[in-house]
Amino acid sequence: MTAAAEPSGLYRTVALIRGFEQRAVELVRDGVIRGGIHPCTGQEAVAAGTCAALRPDDVITSTHRGHGHVLAKGADPARMMAELAGRSTGLNQGRGGSMHAADFAAGVLGADAIVGAAVPIAAGAAWAMRQAGADRVALAYFGDGAVSQGVVLESFNLAALWRVPVVLVCENNGFATSMRPADTMAGTVVGRAAAFGIPAAVVDGMDPQAVLDATTGAVERARSGGGPTLLECVTYRFDAHHTWEHTARPRYRTDEEVAAGTARDPLEIQGARIPAATRATIDAETAELLDEAVRFALAGPHPDPATALDHLYATGLRPRAGAL
Template sequence: MTVSTRGEQTYESRGGGLALYRTVRLIRRFEERAVELVRSGDIVGGIHPYLGQEGVAAGVCANLGPDDIVTGTHRGHGHVLAKGADPARMMAELCGRATGLNRGRGGSMHAADFGVGVFGANAIVGAAGSIATGAAWARRRLGVDTVAVNFFGDGAVNEGMLLEAFNLAALWRVPVVFVCENNGWATTMRVSDAVAGSITARAEAFGIPSATVDGQDPEAVRAAARVAVDRARAGDGPSFLECHTERFDAHHTFEHRARLGYRSAEELERARSRDPVDIQGARLARLDRERIEHEVETLLADAVAFALESPYPDPVGALDDLYASGLRPRQGSGV
């Protein structure tokens, strides 16, 4: 990492043009390859694709260090990758293989990598806000200069768990950044049909500084997140970012068969007209862009091969790690 004489990270090392493009391109191609593996049956049960929202994860995580914390959602692959998790082990996790980030036990909606500060994707809507707030508070109590970021969707802003996290974070000045990925839909329900008032007003009611940003522009997200992260690290408490973004694909790959039809072809075309990968790629020289794209293709080809060549977990160990103490359920207990 390049460091200036003042000890500050340079623009490029903090997620400048090349680094941002590599991240959004990596997430995009990872998701596309994952969808292919869903269709081939190698990923069982499907995934919630992050296609179209790559600029949010890339822009926010460009401001985080290795000791910072991220919690995400059921649509969490982008958060995990942007924070620095190994794409090969992430792909293996989606395929349910023993070499996965969580030995094939977490799958798509619960991937975690404590080694890079990913405290987990979370399938419970709004729940990860409490985890991020508690983890950031605990680290700060230990004197560790840690910032936590919690990603969640627009559907989470009506959940009590998240609002409780806002309250505690504001009350105790916890170094946490709340990032709402507002893609306009809570599964198949429009935001306008589910959310009274404004999303940012939820956080502002607790005295949390809030901002709305173009989530399709990785540079805009990076700049807004830098202000929030620096504020948290300085001890000034939480911030809230509402990132307006677009979900290019289905809520879940199940829709590829179900054809629910809640979005028209025209609406999908409008959503795809501002692609974060294209927006960031247009800022690069052609040779730099092509070099990064080649590197990403090679990386993901290796990741898919690694995942498919890896063994499945041994059923004998199915009950391992259920308890921190190592205690195992009694035989015949029905557990």
């Protein structure tokens, strides 16, 4: 068992994501992070539990609400925060931002800003790794809002048809922006998987250990040639769809409902499973790590506008400028 899969390791990852998002929201309010973020607060157990079942050479694709996935897979929180702040020292050199964080060295193929768009990308990467003779797997995250996108269902078909080593993780956080699954989804998430012959399970997405246990089985199946598995991790989005809501305050859920939804907190669930002293030590270490991450982000240089289209082409082809 890796350190991340120990009870204290799962807690450490949950605490890291929780603290990271708190600081990121503050930096949005301060104007340091432009464009806002989609906080994953409340959903940390999904990221922590799934990534603890993966090897460093396995890969993931993520979503617009992807900070937790990227951190849990092993990206450096300091470079992640610098990316959110648009600095040259960020994971993507300030080119991607919150919705596109990628760290190929850590197996993060990237977050994606189009709902459902990364699911076939994960399937294709999984297929290629198997073709190369490796026993690596890919894991795709997507939300409850994505399961009615055609491309996601088409990906289920391809993955099952070709027994691709991919794990399909649906984070059902109760809301697609303002819309509830009951208002957008005929049938069920696991029923969609069943239609393609994909084994599927509903998992307690507030419990890191439950997510780890379910993902471990899915990863083993994928690695051993058994093809895809779908896990519907039922969780709850504690914060806004996007930090824009902190000022605009659209009304699609009541305060009472939020209070009920946040009653089960992955931080407390996993925190209760480790000695108090261990928890206190992890909390202190995490706070120090994240304070340093913020310092690193703020100290990073802003990118030079003359480099705006660097990397546009892998071959180095240079486009003409906009004004002649």
